[in-house]
Amino acid sequence: xxxxxxxxxxxxxxxxxxVIDAARLLAEQDLPxxxxxxxxxxxxxxxxxxxVLRLAVPGYCQDDPALARVVDEAHADAFLRSLAGxxxxxxxxxxxxxLPVTDPDATVLEIAAxxxxxxxxxxxxxxxxxxxxxxxxxxxxxxxxxP
Amino acid sequence: xxxxxxxxxxxxxxxxxxVIDAARLLAEQDLPxxxxxxxxxxxxxxxxxxxVLRLAVPGYCQDDPALARVVDEAHADAFLRSLAGxxxxxxxxxxxxxLPVTDPDATVLEIAAxxxxxxxxxxxxxxxxxxxxxxxxxxxxxxxxxP
Numbered sequence: 001x002x003x004x005x006x007x008x009x010x011x012x013x014x015x016x017x018x019v020i021d022a023a024r025l026l027a028e029q030d031l032p033x034x035x036x037x038x039x040x041x042x043x044x045x046x047x048x049x050x051x052v053l054r055l056a057v058p059g060y061c062q063d064d065p066a067l068a069r070v071v072d073e074a075h076a077d078a079f080l081r082s083l084a085g086x087x088x089x090x091x092x093x094x095x096x097x098x099l100p101v102t103d104p105d106a107t108v109l110e111i112a113a114x115x116x117x118x119x120x121x122x123x124x125x126x127x128x129x130x131x132x133x134x135x136x137x138x139x140x141x142x143x144x145x146x147p
Numbered sequence: 148x149x150x151x152x153x154x155x156x157x158x159x160x161x162x163x164x165x166v167i168d169a170a171r172l173l174a175e176q177d178l179p180x181x182x183x184x185x186x187x188x189x190x191x192x193x194x195x196x197x198x199v200l201r202l203a204v205p206g207y208c209q210d211d212p213a214l215a216r217v218v219d220e221a222h223a224d225a226f227l228r229s230l231a232g233x234x235x236x237x238x239x240x241x242x243x244x245x246l247p248v249t250d251p252d253a254t255v256l257e258i259a260a261x262x263x264x265x266x267x268x269x270x271x272x273x274x275x276x277x278x279x280x281x282x283x284x285x286x287x288x289x290x291x292x293x294p
Contacts, residue, residue, distance in 0.1 A: 001220065001223075001224050002220065023288060023291075023292065024292055026288060027285065027288035027289055027292050030285060032179075032196075048197075048266065048268075049179075049268050049284045049285075050195075050262045050263055050265075050266045050267060050268050050284060051263070051266070053259050053262055053263050053284065053287075053288075054263035056259070057256070057259050057260050057263045061256060061257075061259075061260035062260055062263050062264050063264075065249075065257055065260035065261045065264055066257075068254060068256040068257040068259075068260045069253070069254065069257055071254065071256055073148065073149065073254055075256075076148075076254035076255050076256035076257070077148050077254075077255055077291075079255070079256045079259065080291045080292065102212075106216070107215060107216065107218065107220055107223035107224075108223050108224055108226070109204070109208060109215040109218055109222075109223035109226045110208075110212055110213075110215040110216055110223070112200050112203070112204050112208075112215075112226065113204050113208035113209055113212035113215045114212040115197045115200055116197055116198070116200050116201035116204045116209050117209050117210075117212055118197075119195065119197045119198070119266055120197060121195075121196050121197055137196045137197060137200065138174065138177060138196075140200075141170060141173060141174035141200075142174055144170075144224075144227045145170065145171055145174050145227065
């Protein structure tokens with residue numbers, strides 16, 4: 001079994017997508033994460049769900065979640081909505097990281113190792129310079145554990 | 148909105164659970180991760196799905212996923228099944244890490260910050276020394292984005 005047997009089309013977001021729309025896409029389609037493409041349609045970043053959430057959480061709370069407790073409940077409830085118009089471009093981390101990207105020939109072991117190493121429940125599959133889709137952890141496990 | 152409004156019961160695994168059963172639980176119930184409890188029923192570790200996968204991937208592949216390509220397809224396909232009887236206890240990382248655990252009073256912002264910081268799509272909720280359940284990223288987003 002190879003990546004080509006497991007890949008499926010996957011929703012993408014661009015740098016100009018509002019963060020709130022990215023969060024909504026994640027929630028509504030129950031996705032494990034999102035693929036952010038650049039202006040050429042190539043994967044620029046692959047964000048696990050927790051890191052999409054990170055785009056919305058104020059920095060001082062990320063450093064010390066206990067500090068979030070000083071924010072009262074009404075304001076805490078509204079933190080996602082306060083994003084109003086902020087785009088993925090403005091919220092994306094600038095530090096480079098290893099992207100979970102491979103090709104259609106990758107074996108299931110390669111995909112699993114890449115997911116484990118990059119802590120990403122999805123791996124983008126590039127085929128001859130084009131984004132073909134993604135393999136999700138769920139799809140991988142379903143196939144590996146099938147009777 | 149507080150953790151108590153979002154918490155739900157969540158499957159647990161013990162140190163004696165075979166890794167293959169843990170992977171099956173994750174896949175069959177489409178869980179974002181697993182809570183591993185110790186002999187006193189307290190959360191010992193909380194593993195995102197990718198880290199449950201990590202329990203099964205040979206170390207040399209984790210360090211360099213490209214090395215996995217030297218394993219032929221038939222053997223790669225069988226890597227999960229080769230776990231045969233290996234328990235969570237034997238596979239769990241020993242390095243301590245910050246656990247995504249909080250109490251029923253935590254606000255949604257606190258939970259979101261904890262998920263972002265620990266890269267965990269689930270947070271365990273402890274209530275007066277007992278594990279009450281977990282809040283998932285999906286449950287959090289669904290409630291925050293509800294019209």
